[in-house]
Amino acid sequence: MADTALAKAPVAPRRGRAGAETRSRGPRGAGAYLTYLVPATVLFTVVIAVPLVMNVYTSFTRWTGVGPRQWAGLANYRQLLHDSEFWASMWHSLALVAAMAVIPAALGLLVAAALFDVIAKRFSPRVASLLRACVYLPQVLPIIVAAIVWGWILDPQHGALNVALRDVGLGFLAHDLLGDPHTALLTVMAVLVWFQLGYPVVIFMAALQRTDPALGEAAEIDGATWRQRLWLVTVPQIRPEIYVVLLTCTVASLRAFGWIYALTSGGPGVSTQVPSYYSYQSFFTNLEVGYGSAIATVMTLIILLVSVAFLWLQRRHAG
Amino acid sequence: MPRKSAGLLIAALVALAGSLAACGSSGGGGGSSSSSKVLKVWWYEGPGSAYQIAWNQAIADFKKQHPGVTVQFSLKSFNQMQQNASMILNSSDVPDVMEYNKGDATTGLLSKQGLLTDLTPEAAKYGWDKLLGPDLQVTARYDSKGVMGSGSWYGVSDYAEYLTVYYNKDMFAKYGIQVPTTMAQLTAAMDKFTKAGVTPFANAGNDYMAMQYLYQMELSQATPQQVQNYERYTGSVDFHDAAWTNAVKTFQDWIKKGYIAKNSVGLTATQAGNDFETGKNPMLMSGSWWAGTFESDIKNFSWGTFLWPGNTLNAGSGGNLFVVPKNAANKELAYDFINDTLKPDVQKLLANNGAVPIAASTDGVTNPLNVQLIQNFQTLAGSNGLAYYPDWPTPNFYNLLLAQTQDLMNGASGDQVLSTLQSNYDQYVSSLG
Numbered sequence: 001m002a003d004t005a006l007a008k009a010p011v012a013p014r015r016g017r018a019g020a021e022t023r024s025r026g027p028r029g030a031g032a033y034l035t036y037l038v039p040a041t042v043l044f045t046v047v048i049a050v051p052l053v054m055n056v057y058t059s060f061t062r063w064t065g066v067g068p069r070q071w072a073g074l075a076n077y078r079q080l081l082h083d084s085e086f087w088a089s090m091w092h093s094l095a096l097v098a099a100m101a102v103i104p105a106a107l108g109l110l111v112a113a114a115l116f117d118v119i120a121k122r123f124s125p126r127v128a129s130l131l132r133a134c135v136y137l138p139q140v141l142p143i144i145v146a147a148i149v150w151g152w153i154l155d156p157q158h159g160a161l162n163v164a165l166r167d168v169g170l171g172f173l174a175h176d177l178l179g180d181p182h183t184a185l186l187t188v189m190a191v192l193v194w195f196q197l198g199y200p201v202v203i204f205m206a207a208l209q210r211t212d213p214a215l216g217e218a219a220e221i222d223g224a225t226w227r228q229r230l231w232l233v234t235v236p237q238i239r240p241e242i243y244v245v246l247l248t249c250t251v252a253s254l255r256a257f258g259w260i261y262a263l264t265s266g267g268p269g270v271s272t273q274v275p276s277y278y279s280y281q282s283f284f285t286n287l288e289v290g291y292g293s294a295i296a297t298v299m300t301l302i303i304l305l306v307s308v309a310f311l312w313l314q315r316r317h318a319g
Numbered sequence: 320m321p322r323k324s325a326g327l328l329i330a331a332l333v334a335l336a337g338s339l340a341a342c343g344s345s346g347g348g349g350g351s352s353s354s355s356k357v358l359k360v361w362w363y364e365g366p367g368s369a370y371q372i373a374w375n376q377a378i379a380d381f382k383k384q385h386p387g388v389t390v391q392f393s394l395k396s397f398n399q400m401q402q403n404a405s406m407i408l409n410s411s412d413v414p415d416v417m418e419y420n421k422g423d424a425t426t427g428l429l430s431k432q433g434l435l436t437d438l439t440p441e442a443a444k445y446g447w448d449k450l451l452g453p454d455l456q457v458t459a460r461y462d463s464k465g466v467m468g469s470g471s472w473y474g475v476s477d478y479a480e481y482l483t484v485y486y487n488k489d490m491f492a493k494y495g496i497q498v499p500t501t502m503a504q505l506t507a508a509m510d511k512f513t514k515a516g517v518t519p520f521a522n523a524g525n526d527y528m529a530m531q532y533l534y535q536m537e538l539s540q541a542t543p544q545q546v547q548n549y550e551r552y553t554g555s556v557d558f559h560d561a562a563w564t565n566a567v568k569t570f571q572d573w574i575k576k577g578y579i580a581k582n583s584v585g586l587t588a589t590q591a592g593n594d595f596e597t598g599k600n601p602m603l604m605s606g607s608w609w610a611g612t613f614e615s616d617i618k619n620f621s622w623g624t625f626l627w628p629g630n631t632l633n634a635g636s637g638g639n640l641f642v643v644p645k646n647a648a649n650k651e652l653a654y655d656f657i658n659d660t661l662k663p664d665v666q667k668l669l670a671n672n673g674a675v676p677i678a679a680s681t682d683g684v685t686n687p688l689n690v691q692l693i694q695n696f697q698t699l700a701g702s703n704g705l706a707y708y709p710d711w712p713t714p715n716f717y718n719l720l721l722a723q724t725q726d727l728m729n730g731a732s733g734d735q736v737l738s739t740l741q742s743n744y745d746q747y748v749s750s751l752g
Contacts, residue, residue, distance in 0.1 A: 066429060067428075155590065184585075264525070267524070267525055268584050268585060268729055286715035
């Protein structure tokens with residue numbers, strides 16, 4: 001679908017620049033190197049460009065997925081404007097951006113710094129590596145498997161969480177977390193933080209290893225606290241990695257589908273509905289393929305804008 | 320070296336272009352001469368199900384009658400077929416006969432687009448129109464708009480299904496409860512269970528179950544005409560009428576009284592089935608399709624079924640259909656195969672494995688649970704009491720009803736829920752033209 005296109009989109013400018021460099025070497029060289037772009041161009045066209053164009057076209061039609069499409073102009077987009085479920089799903093997307101990008105990046109920075117500065121130095125680098133692997137583990141699990149297991153843990157009647165709470169005498173805290181519209185989204189967010197945390201930790205720890213220890217030591221001699229050193233000395237040095245983590249996690253959160261599919265199906269009611277799942281429902285169960293395409297197109301635009309904004313910010317800081 | 324890599328690159332591109340061209344040229348074309356001896360059958364009922372057992376027998380019977388014909392069977396998934404129906408049925412690689420979901424949004428849609436073969440002449444020739452009673456024919460016939468209930472035959476089902484109450488006989492005995500035959504008796508039984516701290520009914524709000532409770536409650540006050548209007552757009556539908564208003568009120572009342580657990584709102588059907596199998600809930604109201612599963616899974620208590628008390632109308636219909644794609648290469652063989660699925664030996668296998676055979680005969684059925692299941696169906700079919708399913712009227716009603724019943728369970732206003740259903744229903748019906 002269209003959203004696959006988006007993750008790849010930022011790569012395109014780089015490819016353009018490579019072409020420009022080769023061209024400067026002379027016409028014969030340029031021709032030879034351009035040939036190497038053909039397979040990628042063909043694949044890009046077939047896998048990304050054509051489906052994207054078809055998706056945008058379909059969003060201007062009414063279509064059940066079978067038979068001819070009827071041109072509908074902007075009707076699907078007009079319907080989107082007045083669709084409370086769509087707007088609810090957009091707000092939930094923001095919550096998922098917090099759960100998959102902002103919170104994991106902030107927490108990940110703290111955890112990475114703690115592992116790098118404290119655990120590795122006071123215990124041993126091996127302990128730090130082991131803990132890093134533990135935090136990263138959820139990222140290795142297939143999303144559907146992890147989501148189904150969380151579904152079991154959170155089962156209101158027999159789930160491990162509620163049973164454990166009852167067993168230790170905290171039964172009053174036992175709650176149908178995924179069934180209550182007031183807690184469902186927060187619960188999904190908590191699970192997503194658990195899942196996502198390992199990714200920034202790994203990236204940030206790698207980043208910390210390339211920072212100049214002399215700067216931190218100088219700040220320490222000057223009397224800077226750990227918090228000041230982290231915020232004023234370390235963070236500016238690993239800013240490129242922070243941008244990469246925020247960009248990739250934000251894009252991933254806007255495309256979050258598997259978790260919703262396996263944990264809540266967007267419910268109860270529409271309290272955990274997100275655009276990607278709503279688009280899927282419109283496509284395949286509601287047989288409103290044009291409407292589903294319109295949702296996908298809107299998400300495509302949003303993800304493109306977010307990506308461009310992040311890349312612009314990153315380049316500005318790099319410059 | 321550069322020349323060699325350029326050569327390899329060109330070769331790779333030619334291969335890629337070739338394979339792409341092959342993908343694009345799969346349209347049209349009938350069966351080749353070699354395929355005239357092959358019957359391609361597709362279905363998506365899982366291994367071990369009553370349907371698979373019975374239909375394998377139909378394949379064996381077919382092979383005996385057609386010694387020169389090879390049967391190629393493929394197990395598909397419904398999603399796989401629904402999501403690619405148009406592409407599959409327009410290609411040359413179509414099956415000769417395939418299982419497909421009954422209803423307007425599935426078989427109705429394909430028939431409207433001309434992707435299926437009109438089976439009306441065969442229905443008369445093979446006598447399918449006599450074997451299937453009027454209630455069961457509804458899901459086999461579709462009009463030019465793809466609306467079920469009239470017009471041509473586009474599919475044939477060899478089994479039926481309906482909603483029934485599964486009950487735990489041991490728990491009923493423990494609390495001294497008789498099988499209820501009226502709603503008052505059922506209510507008294509539920510009160511007894513709740514007083515003892517037992518939630519009477521298993522339920523799944525994040526699946527088809529909760530909406531089926533709601534629908535059975537609606538049917539308790541609905542007329543057959545209202546059902547026809549709702550399912551087949553034969554007249555206006557008012558969701559604020561007495562039947563629907565009573566249904567949402569009763570449903571919320573049941574949640575409040577604990578007849579159905581409020582915290583079943585996020586559960587799936589599998590979890591609810593589990594709750595019944597483990598004896599957590601003494602009753603489960605759901606489809607006859609559970610019978611086979613319970614027969615093999617439940618070992619530590621005895622159980623039975625009874626009809627939802629007090630209803631003359633009850634959710635149920637013919638089962639999924641065997642349809643013949645328009646481009647099928649061997650239609651005559653396909654008709655013979657469909658007819659084989661209706662033969663007594665196949666029907667008996669369905670019955671003995673916990674399904675309801677379309678002929679609904681109990682002859683040769685050994686398990687008393689299956690006899691009971693079939694007899695209850697006979698009662699419903701005999702009084703024209705089959706009222707289909709709540710999510711059929713529009714393609715998005717399944718998702719909508721699921722979300723709305725979840726809201727009801729979480730205390731939403733019944734009036735608001737009915738208004739939402741009304742506006743979505745009206746919008747769809749007006750789009751039909």
